[in-house]
Amino acid sequence: MAEKTRELVGERVDDLIELLNKAYADELIAYFYYKTAAMLVKGIHANTIADQLIEIANEELEHSEELAERIIQLGGEPLDDWDAITKNANYPKINIPEDRGDYVALLKSVHEAEKGAIDVYAQLIKFLQTEVKDPNTFHVVRHIIGEEMHHEEEIETLLGY
Ligand SMILES: [Fe+2]
Numbered sequence: 001m002a003e004k005t006r007e008l009v010g011e012r013v014d015d016l017i018e019l020l021n022k023a024y025a026d027e028l029i030a031y032f033y034y035k036t037a038a039m040l041v042k043g044i045h046a047n048t049i050a051d052q053l054i055e056i057a058n059e060e061l062e063h064s065e066e067l068a069e070r071i072i073q074l075g076g077e078p079l080d081d082w083d084a085i086t087k088n089a090n091y092p093k094i095n096i097p098e099d100r101g102d103y104v105a106l107l108k109s110v111h112e113a114e115k116g117a118i119d120v121y122a123q124l125i126k127f128l129q130t131e132v133k134d135p136n137t138f139h140v141v142r143h144i145i146g147e148e149m150h151h152e153e154e155i156e157t158l159l160g161y
């Protein structure tokens with residue numbers, strides 16, 4: 001399975017798959033919390049924030065699909081169990097404030113999550129430049145980190161930073 005692809009990527013292909021699966025878990029978790037937060041947020045800016053969160057959530061879901069596709073191309077399997085998703089994630093939880101009207105606290109949580117995502121992909125890029133040279137995975141990760149940087153900036157705009 002994926003014989004030539006795995007040969008090209010080299011000995012550490014399974015380490016790469018593991019890192020991609022951790023990022024995959026982060027993306028599904030972000031999707032879940034952003035979508036949930038969009039449904040729960042209250043207050044005068046609720047619609048604006050919900051619209052932005054849904055737009056970002058849908059991009060996180062796309063990221064999860066892009067990662068899963070690459071994992072399969074590498075001869076691996078995306079995580080198949082929600083316990084494994086929370087156990088393997090770099091960031092297993094995003095805090096949704098009890099006070100549903102405290103959108104500043106909510107946006108700060110999302111901001112932390114986006115900064116965390118940028119870190120995860122920056123580390124993956126480093127790994128792909130030094131440990132496992134795989135231009136195809138690099139291309140996928142390079143695309144995703146660009147969108148995470150855009151998310152960071154969108155959330156900062158809502159926070160007035
Ligand atoms: Fe993402």
Ligand SMILES: [Fe+2]
Pocket residue numbers: 056060114117147148151
């Ligand atoms: Fe993001």
